Amino acid sequence: MNKPLKVGIVGMGGIGNNHANCYKNDDLAELVAVCDWVKEKADAAAERLGVPAYYTLKDMVNAHPELDIVDVTTSGYENGSWHYVPAMEALDMGKNVLVEKPISNRIEEAREMVDFAASKNLYLGCNLNHYFSEPSERARDIMNKDGIGQQIYCINKVGFDGSSAGYGGKGGPRWNMPYSHAKAFLTHPFSVMRYFCGNVTHIQAFMDKPGVRASAEDLMLSVQSIHMRFENGCIGYLLSQRGDAMFGLGGWWSFELAGTKGTFVIENCVEKLTYYKQGQAPDVYDTGVKDFGATFPKRIHAYLEDLTNGVPREHLRSSGRDALATMEYIFAAIESYENGGALVCPNALPPVHGALGYV
Numbered sequence: 001m002n003k004p005l006k007v008g009i010v011g012m013g014g015i016g017n018n019h020a021n022c023y024k025n026d027d028l029a030e031l032v033a034v035c036d037w038v039k040e041k042a043d044a045a046a047e048r049l050g051v052p053a054y055y056t057l058k059d060m061v062n063a064h065p066e067l068d069i070v071d072v073t074t075s076g077y078e079n080g081s082w083h084y085v086p087a088m089e090a091l092d093m094g095k096n097v098l099v100e101k102p103i104s105n106r107i108e109e110a111r112e113m114v115d116f117a118a119s120k121n122l123y124l125g126c127n128l129n130h131y132f133s134e135p136s137e138r139a140r141d142i143m144n145k146d147g148i149g150q151q152i153y154c155i156n157k158v159g160f161d162g163s164s165a166g167y168g169g170k171g172g173p174r175w176n177m178p179y180s181h182a183k184a185f186l187t188h189p190f191s192v193m194r195y196f197c198g199n200v201t202h203i204q205a206f207m208d209k210p211g212v213r214a215s216a217e218d219l220m221l222s223v224q225s226i227h228m229r230f231e232n233g234c235i236g237y238l239l240s241q242r243g244d245a246m247f248g249l250g251g252w253w254s255f256e257l258a259g260t261k262g263t264f265v266i267e268n269c270v271e272k273l274t275y276y277k278q279g280q281a282p283d284v285y286d287t288g289v290k291d292f293g294a295t296f297p298k299r300i301h302a303y304l305e306d307l308t309n310g311v312p313r314e315h316l317r318s319s320g321r322d323a324l325a326t327m328e329y330i331f332a333a334i335e336s337y338e339n340g341g342a343l344v345c346p347n348a349l350p351p352v353h354g355a356l357g358y359v
């Protein structure tokens, strides 16, 4: 049996503690240390998990040179502005990094992180967990068996259910920014769409917010309507909103991919997959899973598996480069919106071995 990979986590909020539980329950990992610059949070997590606490990443890594992985579960403005510094420090200290999403809220930083990891030949992964589910696995299986054929369209509706009655007022400074929902959240649906349909070549976007937010001087553009074309010719539509309305068909997370040989629909991310084929009754697979939280251990296990197996870096699942792709699409959508819905071609991705072709 392989030796478990040694992990240190930086950022012990809700998500850092969630990741810690995943490592604790996974035979491929050994949780070695935790870190938070808020002492009480680091200490509380350390006590709960039975590992030492640190208050800076450098102190943690210096005290544990044996660490294989630093997991960055910090947050920040638009839920991503505190990822770059610890991720770059950990990479600089020779550690593989799993970073929460969005890889960064700043596109230049996301590009630099991906390039730096490539230059160091380290595994930079991102927690794009939304397609680490049984329905997604089965859907991929259908595709691999040519059950979809030529892709025609995909539709993704995802976000948060809500209503004006449930509106809680504008968020704090981290959230009260025009593109906070777009940057913090759309990385997930774009990752799912790209996972199934490949790279996006063209994007057009509209964004808005309901009157209840406007009256509260809430800066967040909480509604996104994004139309796109994929490299393979498929067309796609992404609708996201942050608790302004209830989602109807398909619930809070639905994805439909239609092709010339069949169509599949995933409902509520982890719950249900339906496959439609002409002349046959729909094939419904209900997983019995209701908790979206099931995606975390699955995604983290995949990262541990990839490192344990020493997969070529370009085969790392949900890599930093995959995360960068989603941010390029988000920034293209923002550019489109700012230009009245103009057609925008997202920035090309760097070669898989980095901008300078490191080996």
Ligand SMILES: NC(=O)c1ccc[n+]([C@@H]2O[C@H](COP(=O)([O-])OP(=O)(O)OC[C@H]3O[C@@H](n4cnc5c(N)ncnc54)[C@H](O)[C@@H]3O)[C@@H](O)[C@H]2O)c1
Residues within 6 Å of the ligand: 010, 011, 012, 013, 014, 015, 016, 035, 036, 037, 038, 041, 055, 056, 057, 073, 074, 075, 076, 079, 080, 082, 085, 086, 100, 101, 102, 127, 128, 129, 184
């Ligand atoms: N993948 C998912 O499904 C999913 C779901 C929710 C949140 N997230 C992401 O998880 C991340 C964490 O979310 P959260 O709600 O736990 O955030 P949080 O703000 O509650 O916790 C982040 C912690 O990081 C600490 N921190 C920040 N920078 C630090 C640094 N440089 N060194 C040490 N400690 C530092 C903060 O003190 C805080 O305790 C966010 O990026 C968010 O986008 C992902």
